[in-house]
Amino acid sequence: MPIINRIAGFQDEMTEWRHHLHANPELSYQEYATAKFVAEKLRAWGIEVTEGVGGTGVVGILRGNVDGERAIGLRADMDALAILERNVFDHRSRSDGVMHACGHDGHTTMLLGAARYLAETRNFAGRVAFIFQPAEEMGGADGGAARMIREGLFDRFQCDEIYGLHNWPGMDVGTFAVKAGPMMASGDSFEIEVLSKGMHAAQPHKGADVILTAGHLIVALQQISARNTDPLDSIVVSATQIHGGDAYNVLPNKVIIRGTVRAFSPQARAAAEPAIRRIVDGITSSTGASSTVSYAQQYPTLVNSQAAAKSAEAAALSIFNRVETNPPQTMIVEDFAFMLEGRPGCYGWIGNGPDDNGRILHSAWFDFNDEALPFGASYFAAVVEQQLQ
Numbered sequence: 600m601p602i603i604n605r606i607a608g609f610q611d612e613m614t615e616w617r618h619h620l621h622a623n624p625e626l627s628y629q630e631y632a633t634a635k636f637v638a639e640k641l642r643a644w645g646i647e648v649t650e651g652v653g654g655t656g657v658v659g660i661l662r663g664n665v666d667g668e669r670a671i672g673l674r675a676d677m678d679a680l681a682i683l684e685r686n687v688f689d690h691r692s693r694s695d696g697v698m699h700a701c702g703h704d705g706h707t708t709m710l711l712g713a714a715r716y717l718a719e720t721r722n723f724a725g726r727v728a729f730i731f732q733p734a735e736e737m738g739g740a741d742g743g744a745a746r747m748i749r750e751g752l753f754d755r756f757q758c759d760e761i762y763g764l765h766n767w768p769g770m771d772v773g774t775f776a777v778k779a780g781p782m783m784a785s786g787d788s789f790e791i792e793v794l795s796k797g798m799h800a801a802q803p804h805k806g807a808d809v810i811l812t813a814g815h816l817i818v819a820l821q822q823i824s825a826r827n828t829d830p831l832d833s834i835v836v837s838a839t840q841i842h843g844g845d846a847y848n849v850l851p852n853k854v855i856i857r858g859t860v861r862a863f864s865p866q867a868r869a870a871a872e873p874a875i876r877r878i879v880d881g882i883t884s885s886t887g888a889s890s891t892v893s894y895a896q897q898y899p900t901l902v903n904s905q906a907a908a909k910s911a912e913a914a915a916l917s918i919f920n921r922v923e924t925n926p927p928q929t930m931i932v933e934d935f936a937f938m939l940e941g942r943p944g945c946y947g948w949i950g951n952g953p954d955d956n957g958r959i960l961h962s963a964w965f966d967f968n969d970e971a972l973p974f975g976a977s978y979f980a981a982v983v984e985q986q987l988q
C-alpha cells in the first residue's frame with residue numbers, strides 16, 4: 600500500500616505549512632513562533648496540548664477510539680541553524696542568518712500531518728504522544744531531547760515506545776531506511792591546551808614550542824583509530840579547531856586544539872579519552888610544553904531496539920516504495936539517541952531525493968523535499984495504527 604489517501608488529500612496544505620516554517624526559522628530554544636504554530640494546529644484538531652516542555656517543546660496527547668494500555672511517542676525536531684540561506688525561492692528564510700538547513704521544518708510538518716490524520720480517524724487503541732522537540736542542533740546534555748527528559752517527558756506523558764525520523768539527502772523520495780541496533784554514532788568533544796612561556800621566533804631553544812607540539816599532537820591523535828582501536832571497530836577522532844599565535848616573529852605561549860570523537864561501541868568510546876590524555880602527556884613531555892585536557896561525553900550512540908525496528912520496518916513496508924533494512928551506519932550524531940536511552944524505539948531515515956546542487960544537510964542551498972511529506976506523515980500514522988491495534 601502506498602501513502603495513506605486521506606493524507607495525500609491534504610498534501611497541499613502540508614506543503615503550505617512546511618513553506619511557512621521554512622520562511623520563519625528559529626534557532627535552538629527560540630522556537631516560540633514555531634511552537635505556537637504547532638500548538639494551535641494540534642488544539643484545532645482536538646488534541647490535548649502541553650507547551651513549555653523542555654523550554655519551547657510542545658507535547659500533544661491523543662486518545663484512540665478504543666481504550667488501551669499502551670502509548671506510543673512520535674517525535675519531530677523544530678529548530679533551525681545559524682546559516683545564511685542562499686536559495687531564492689519564495690519560501691526562503693525571512694530571517695537573515697537563520698535557516699532550516701537540516702529539514703526540521705519538514706519533520707515538524709510530517710508529524711503535524713500524522714497528528715491531523717490520527718485526530719480525524721482515531722483508529723487505534725491507547726494513546727499517542729506527539730513530541731515536538733526544541734534544540735536538536737544544540738545537542739548533548741544541553742540539547743532539547745535531554746532537557747525534555749530531565750523535565751519529566753516520560754514521567755508526565757506515557758510513552759512505551761518512541762519513534763522518530765530524519766530526512767536523508769541522496770536517498771530517493773519514497774524510500775525509507777532503518778536498522779536494528781546501533782545506527783548513528785556517539786559523539787564526544789575534547790579541548791587540549793598546549794602551554795609554554797613563549798619566546799622569540801628566532802630563539803626557539805629558549806623555551807618549548809607549542810606550535811610544533813600541536814603539530815605533533817594533531818598527527819599523533821590519528822593513532823587512536825589506527826593503533827588503539829580494534830580494526831574491526833570504528834572510531835573517528837577529528838581535530839576541528841586550532842587556535843594559536845598572533846605574530847610572524849613570536850612563538851606563542853598557548854595553542855588550543857578542539858575536536859570531536861565519534862564511535863559506535865562502548866569499548867571504543869571509553870578508550871578514546873585515556874588515549875588522548877596519554878598522547879598529550881607523552882608529546883608535551885617530549886617537547887617540554889605543558890598541557891591541560893578536557894573531555895566531555897556529548898551524545899550517546901543511537902541504538903534502535905530490535906522489536907521497535909521490526910515495527911518500524913513493518914509500518915514502512917506498508918507505505919514506502921522501498922525499505923532498506925541494512926543501511927550503512929553513519930558517524931553523524933543525533934539527539935534522539937537520548938530518547939532511545941529512556942525508552943525503546945526506533946529512528947529511521949526518509950529519502951529526500953538527490954543530494955546534488957548543495958541539497959545536503961547543513962548547506963546554505965538545502966531545502967526539504969515536499970514530495971516526502973505524505974510518506975513521512977503516513978509512516979508515523981501507520982506505526983500507530985499497526986502497533987496500537
Ligand SMILES: [Zn+2]
Nearest residue numbers: 701736960961
Ligand atoms: Zn542538523
Ligand SMILES: [Zn+2]
Nearest residue numbers: 701702703765
Ligand atoms: Zn537534523
